[in-house]
Amino acid sequence: MEKILAQAKLNVTEEGYLTDFTQWTNEIGFELAKEQGITMTEKHWEVIEYLQDKYKNQEALSIRGIKNSGVINIKELYALFPGGPLKKSTLIAGIPKPKSCI
Amino acid sequence: MSTKVKKMLFILSKATIENAYAAFVMANGARMEGIESEIFFTFFGLEAIQKKKLEHLHVATVGNPAMHMPTMLGGLPGVEAFATKMMKKEMAKLDMPPIGEFLEILSDSGCKLWACKLAVDMFHLKEEDLIDQLDGILTIGDFYSRADQEGCQLLFI
Numbered sequence A: 001m002e003k004i005l006a007q008a009k010l011n012v013t014e015e016g017y018l019t020d021f022t023q024w025t026n027e028i029g030f031e032l033a034k035e036q037g038i039t040m041t042e043k044h045w046e047v048i049e050y051l052q053d054k055y056k057n058q059e060a061l062s063i064r065g066i067k068n069s070g071v072i073n074i075k076e077l078y079a080l081f082p083g084g085p086l087k088k089s090t091l092i093a094g095i096p097k098p099k100s101c102i
Numbered sequence B: 001m002s003t004k005v006k007k008m009l010f011i012l013s014k015a016t017i018e019n020a021y022a023a024f025v026m027a028n029g030a031r032m033e034g035i036e037s038e039i040f041f042t043f044f045g046l047e048a049i050q051k052k053k054l055e056h057l058h059v060a061t062v063g064n065p066a067m068h069m070p071t072m073l074g075g076l077p078g079v080e081a082f083a084t085k086m087m088k089k090e091m092a093k094l095d096m097p098p099i100g101e102f103l104e105i106l107s108d109s110g111c112k113l114w115a116c117k118l119a120v121d122m123f124h125l126k127e128e129d130l131i132d133q134l135d136g137i138l139t140i141g142d143f144y145s146r147a148d149q150e151g152c153q154l155l156f157i
Helices: A026-035 A042-056 A063-067 A074-080 A085-093 B017-032 B043-049 B079-093 B099-108 B117-122 B140-144
Strands: A002-005 A008-011 B007-012 B036-041 B112-116 B136-138 B152-156
Touching: A002 A026, A026 A042, A026 A085, A042 A074, A042 A085, A063 A074, A063 A085, A063 B099, A074 A085, A074 B099, A085 B017, B007 B017, B007 B043, B017 B036, B017 B043, B017 B079, B017 B099, B036 B043, B036 B140, B043 B099, B043 B112, B043 B117, B099 B112, B112 B117, B112 B140, B117 B136, B136 B140
Parallel strands: B007 B036, B007 B152, B036 B112, B112 B136
Antiparallel strands: A002 A008
């Protein structure tokens, strides 16, 4: 699927996840967050950066990984991204939806 | 996603490791999808929230056809411990946390953890025997009243 956001043409999945991470910019992240009803703060960006680093290093994401990340704890993550913390944060980060059940 | 499930209420009545993990993975999975979740620990399920016992749960090797070994063998000393060790090893490969850490994760994720009053009384347990993350001790009636909205599902494990 194609989608226009922040004057850019993006390729996205049916659920709205970017299929090409290289298309991602901060501005797009900001707009994706807005669509999810989330106003980005410094802490949000810190999490996004952590997730993108993980993605670039091809490390799988899990809630346990978040717990041991040193960047954010689980409670804060749920507060920052209500209604599905990893689902929403990965969408905003422009990386694929995590496939793990844990 | 447009699931109609809004809240998952689990009743864990068994203390085998596979049943405890089934409940935990589903309860955590619900929270990750933005669905509320709560677990009610009753009867032997209480072992999973007793400080002294929770890291010592076992796989059932007797009376478990999926083990693919004769029941007589499953009952030999050490077989259950060995099978448990193997399973824990496989779970660690998938980054599945041990029971105690999993309970912390669930609690931090907003999953409510309840102990069954009747079972707590029956096993003569005190609150200090149970994990610090416990949200309280409830009767089954109290637990039913937690199903307070459309889209609640109760699951007995």
